[in-house]
Amino acid sequence: MKNNGRLREAREGYLSNDQAKIRRSHLPHRIREDLRHAERHRGAGFTLPEIILGGQDGLVNVLGVILGVAAATNETGIVLVAGLAATFAESISMGAVAYTSTVAEADFYQSEVERESWEIKKIPDGEKGEVRELYRSYGFSGDILEEIVTKISGNRNVWLKVMMEQELKLHKVNRKDALPSALIVGFSALVGSFIPLLPFFFLPIKTAIFLSLIISSLTLFAVGYYKAKQTLGRKLFINGLEMLSIGMLSALTGFLVGKLFNIQ
Template structure:
């Protein structure tokens, strides 16, 4: 959320700054984009979490029906899953018998191993929406700060520079936590985000509004 808000709002304010050269209009447009973006992304996170929870429950109910209607087929699926993990012989038989002795355990195994799904708590939807919305607000406000203190011409350069540094940091951090080279990942994210935002500047420059006499 923060990364998207950062790039999107930077594009908006660069375009407005290039078109109007008025810091007040830039701030108003940037704040409007900030809060609209945060509400939108929070709503998407909320509905997405609910959709995940609904899908999980739907698949879970289907597994219960299959266990009731065709238990031999479902039992064979459990056997195949653990055969692929390297179990065999008497140990495999014990694993299958233990799992299929309890329907709740049986379904939980099928959901995790066959469908690669984990339970989603519907109560998490609100928390997810708040986290994403707040992250979007924080990210969106970063490129706006220079326009509150500097002339528009200087603010544009400062805003791009600050955004690029933040994006580099985010990219490097993600690479450290996952897989990849922090420096390369940081540069890629900074370059892609900055170039995307500069599209807004180009649009604003092409549609520049002449100053009022």
Template structure:
């Protein structure tokens, strides 16, 4: 019974935190890509010139292009992901209605692989297949590995990624606004590493719990 309660609680928690997790993922993705890509461009220009203005012009141009590109990718990929999810959802609904025994057996196989046997397994199967919404969600997540992002608007996704990418892109430029170009070169690297490490720590705290590990992983 404890295992069954844990499964039900996990299912409810995934529904409640799915949108927040996706928002965090996209924010970090946009910011990280913007920072890293523009940092590379800025360092390349800085190595070739002693004029900080050229570095800043190149950096701002790259930041704008990067944010627009990332926003466009986020929009199209979200639309494609939603379309694919809807198609597979329709397939699973049809199979549940017309081939319930086969779909029920698939649930049994999924939880047998998770270590459930005998009465515990049959109890899990009965509870899940007794709730059509939960049954469908389990099939989509466990069998197909798909997560519902239908509640996320592609335009909002593009906005989040675009803005976070633009902000991330500007961070390496801060050093070139206040320091000589020779010092700003190394300061930009240091600033970027610190920000990436901090973002990784936040991600780790909210997801895996491996704060230091995720911080180092993102920084390097």
């Protein structure tokens, strides 16, 4: 979900049934500005899924680790060491995954641009045929279809854009976005990881376990609720429970493993 003002307003209008917002978001000048801005900044910005991915992964994994260690040892110091190790390892790992995946996507996109550019130059008739079949699948035929093919193939930049976005369903990914993406995912994982760990710094272990479960449960439910509110606009409670259930399943698994290998 990119931070796009017009699309955000359209989404909010739809979710709240605000007809005025919907109409404002579809004014011609705003659409034109939006498209120009998208061309200049495509790939920039951070998404809600990235933040949720890092935060949820950090919270759930560290919660499972500390409950497992707490069940196995009943020692606050050991729980904190294990929790901190998991916190920083998880944050670095998630950031690294975000970085390498963005780089891989950018490299793949660039390789496809080069391939499509070569095909447009070397086998234009074949590429025109692909455009023709693509728009035929959209319901165009006859003279209108041929006019579309002629218009698109008359501009190399437009032609390449159509092949990338409509045939291959690929959108530009910039290598320069890899580091910011890694930082936001890694930081989200760090914040999420500390949520279940904090009570163990200040409270006896049994109280800390209970409070950690409560805080983590409320956080997971709130994240699921918020995500549904921002994307679906409905089933808020169900989505909150869904995310809560996923987190608690991980916590239960960690706890049971700790009990199984009890080393007290």
